[in-house]
Amino acid sequence: MGLLVVGSLALDTVSTPFDKVEDALGGSATYISLAASYFTGPVNLVGIVGSDFPKNYIKMLEEHNIDLEGLKIVEGGKTFRWAGKYHYDLNVRDTLSTDLNVFEKFDPIIPESARKSKYICLGNIDPVLQSKVLDQMDDPQFVVCDTMNYWIEGKKKELMELLPRVSVLIINDSEARLLAHEPNLIKASRKIRDFGPEILIIKKGEHGALLFTEDIIFSAPAYPMEMINDPTGAGDSFAGGFIGHLYSNRDLSPNCLKAAVIYGSTMASFCVERFSTKGLEELSLFRIKDRFREFMNLSRFDES
Amino acid sequence: MGLLVVGSLALDTVSTPFDKVEDALGGSATYISLAASYFTGPVNLVGIVGSDFPKNYIKMLEEHNIDLEGLKIVEGGKTFRWAGKYHYDLNVRDTLSTDLNVFEKFDPIIPESARKSKYICLGNIDPVLQSKVLDQMDDPQFVVCDTMNYWIEGKKKELMELLPRVSVLIINDSEARLLAHEPNLIKASRKIRDFGPEILIIKKGEHGALLFTEDIIFSAPAYPMEMINDPTGAGDSFAGGFIGHLYSNRDLSPNCLKAAVIYGSTMASFCVERFSTKGLEELSLFRIKDRFREFMNLSRFDES
Numbered sequence: 001m002g003l004l005v006v007g008s009l010a011l012d013t014v015s016t017p018f019d020k021v022e023d024a025l026g027g028s029a030t031y032i033s034l035a036a037s038y039f040t041g042p043v044n045l046v047g048i049v050g051s052d053f054p055k056n057y058i059k060m061l062e063e064h065n066i067d068l069e070g071l072k073i074v075e076g077g078k079t080f081r082w083a084g085k086y087h088y089d090l091n092v093r094d095t096l097s098t099d100l101n102v103f104e105k106f107d108p109i110i111p112e113s114a115r116k117s118k119y120i121c122l123g124n125i126d127p128v129l130q131s132k133v134l135d136q137m138d139d140p141q142f143v144v145c146d147t148m149n150y151w152i153e154g155k156k157k158e159l160m161e162l163l164p165r166v167s168v169l170i171i172n173d174s175e176a177r178l179l180a181h182e183p184n185l186i187k188a189s190r191k192i193r194d195f196g197p198e199i200l201i202i203k204k205g206e207h208g209a210l211l212f213t214e215d216i217i218f219s220a221p222a223y224p225m226e227m228i229n230d231p232t233g234a235g236d237s238f239a240g241g242f243i244g245h246l247y248s249n250r251d252l253s254p255n256c257l258k259a260a261v262i263y264g265s266t267m268a269s270f271c272v273e274r275f276s277t278k279g280l281e282e283l284s285l286f287r288i289k290d291r292f293r294e295f296m297n298l299s300r301f302d303e304s
Numbered sequence: 305m306g307l308l309v310v311g312s313l314a315l316d317t318v319s320t321p322f323d324k325v326e327d328a329l330g331g332s333a334t335y336i337s338l339a340a341s342y343f344t345g346p347v348n349l350v351g352i353v354g355s356d357f358p359k360n361y362i363k364m365l366e367e368h369n370i371d372l373e374g375l376k377i378v379e380g381g382k383t384f385r386w387a388g389k390y391h392y393d394l395n396v397r398d399t400l401s402t403d404l405n406v407f408e409k410f411d412p413i414i415p416e417s418a419r420k421s422k423y424i425c426l427g428n429i430d431p432v433l434q435s436k437v438l439d440q441m442d443d444p445q446f447v448v449c450d451t452m453n454y455w456i457e458g459k460k461k462e463l464m465e466l467l468p469r470v471s472v473l474i475i476n477d478s479e480a481r482l483l484a485h486e487p488n489l490i491k492a493s494r495k496i497r498d499f500g501p502e503i504l505i506i507k508k509g510e511h512g513a514l515l516f517t518e519d520i521i522f523s524a525p526a527y528p529m530e531m532i533n534d535p536t537g538a539g540d541s542f543a544g545g546f547i548g549h550l551y552s553n554r555d556l557s558p559n560c561l562k563a564a565v566i567y568g569s570t571m572a573s574f575c576v577e578r579f580s581t582k583g584l585e586e587l588s589l590f591r592i593k594d595r596f597r598e599f600m601n602l603s604r605f606d607e608s
Contacts, residue, residue, distance in 0.1 A: 088487060089487040183392060183393040184393075184529075184530060184532075185510070185528075186528045186529065186530045187530055204511060206489070207508060207511035207512070208511070208512075208523070208525075210528075216601075217528050217602060218602065218603070218605070219512070219525030219526070219528075219602050219603050220603075220605075221512075221523035221525070221603070222523070224489075224490045224514075224521050224523075225488075225490065226488060226490045226491055228488075249608070251608070253608075255605070255606060255608045256608045258605035258606075258608075259605055259606065259607065259608040261605075262605055289607075292607070293607075296605070296607075297520075298521060298522065298523050299522070299523050299524075299525070299603050299604075299605075300603075300604070301522070301524075301559070301562035301563055301565075301566055301600070301603075302559060302562075302563065303563065303593075303596070303597075303600075304553070304555070304557075304559045304560045304562075304563040
């Protein structure tokens with residue numbers, strides 16, 4: 001029984017003005033699990049792929065102590081494929097194609113051994129499936145949930161039913177404004193927390209992230225990146241670092257939550273340095289802590 | 305001899321979705337001087353108004369220990385007037401009218417007594433005039449300069465001639481990208497600092513501010529504002545708080561520069577709480593330091 005991660009696994013074809021990769025490893029569950037793997041023991045991944053899913057990707061995930069008992073491999077099926085293109089400023093991307101393939105019929109079944117997990121990270125999938133995951137759990141105590149404008153617009157009712165079961169909602173600033181119907185993020189945060197989640201994190205890309213709880217607002221800086229090679233997976237890496245740190249400490253105090261936001265930002269900064277999951281594959285806790293301290297230097301000031 | 309501030313004084317007509325003011329006190333020199341006045345002895349203001357400029361505005365400025373020897377009052381002339389309208393999200397504004405009036409012929413003459421000032425804040429005016437101010441100074445040692453896209457596009461050559469004489473350039477993120485022809489702010493900061501200013505501050509509105517020097521990058525959070533009543537003057541208030549703190553400490557160490565950025569952000573946060581200069585008129589150093597500490601709580605985290 002460890003940390004449970006549910007979401008997509010994908011083969012991504014990504015082009016930026018600088019480079020391009022084809023059928024590279026992607027998907028929310030992939031990035032979350034890899035990022036979390038540096039902080040904790042086994043991560044239980046639940047997802048679905050086709051039999052075309054490369055064996056070396058399976059091997060790499062297993063080498064990161066990611067338990068794939070919950071990974072369904074559909075014989076003869078094709079893995080979810082996504083193709084996207086980033087523009088020069090890397091803040092805007094066009095989706096060129098989305099082939100759901102086996103992911104279209106994804107019906108997450110949590111392995112018996114993982115149903116006792118108390119820390120759960122729900123990657124960005126249909127809120128109906130996110131609820132189904134929670135239905136299977138014995139005693140979900142800390143649920144981190146990602147979603148996106150597609151579900152906020154298309155499955156608002158189902159999302160609103162899920163939110164009271166969620167401890168931490170992680171969304172970006174435009175999604176927060178959309179979900180709350182409120183342009184001011186401070187006001188929006190209060191409305192969204194009233195929907196259920198005790199804790200809200202608003203990611204602001206190159207502007208960092210905001211953490212809202214009943215008692216605190218915390219503003220986390222963004223790492224000053226000179227070279228972003230591939231923004232894909234940054235948000236998922238954030239979620240993985242965030243829940244990984246909290247799970248390893250079993251501590252939900254304000255101080256630990258703040259540190260977790262910085263660890264999330266740290267993992268996102270590593271993620272975008274290289275294409276696909278490459279930036280997350282060869283890290284060490286030493287390097288992660290080193291960058292954590294860089295975040296500290298970046299934002300610390302004193303009275304003077 | 306104190307801190308010298310040169311810029312515009314204006315009568316602003318501002319409407320937001322919530323309220324409206326007519327012929328209210330405005331102008332870059334006004335906001336900068338008021339914000340700086342809480343940190344230091346007399347501020348020498350150099351600017352121009354018409355004889356229609358209300359006496360109670362003069363009185364209010366003088367009560368804040370702002371020396372108006374350098375304020376030219378053109379008999380029979382009309383004061384610079386600006387009218388603007390903010391939209392619902394307050395990030396966008398339309399300029400409804402700009403009547404330069406006496407400001408069109410502004411030719412800043414620095415009073416003899418102020419020429420010895422070593423700390424100078426050049427509000428956002430024509431870079432030709434900003435250079436003219438520096439030409440009159442005995443020994444300008446620390447020059448803070450604001451500019452805008454209008455001058456970056458229309459007077460690039462004159463601005464580039466000014467920049468080597470500037471210690472700190474304060475601009476917003478879109479102006480930084482425009483000036484450097486570079487979308488990445490970290491790269492842009494290096495290019496701009498190569499143009500002359502040792503120190504660059506990039507304001508990012510609701511996302512805080514970045515400070516760049518040879519040795520450090522500092523990311524300052526934005527104050528979480530639930531109610532912004534009037535964004536006019538926020539950038540000028542930032543500049544005033546920034547140079548006010550540095551001038552009062554005569555210290556340009558990284559620690560003091562970081563604190564100055566937070567004091568700048570603090571003054572900007574007070575400014576936008578009320579219309580016109582109202583948010584800056586009745587402060588105390590106690591309240592300012594209190595909000596400074598709120599900024600500290602907002603962004604501080606520890607290893608845990």
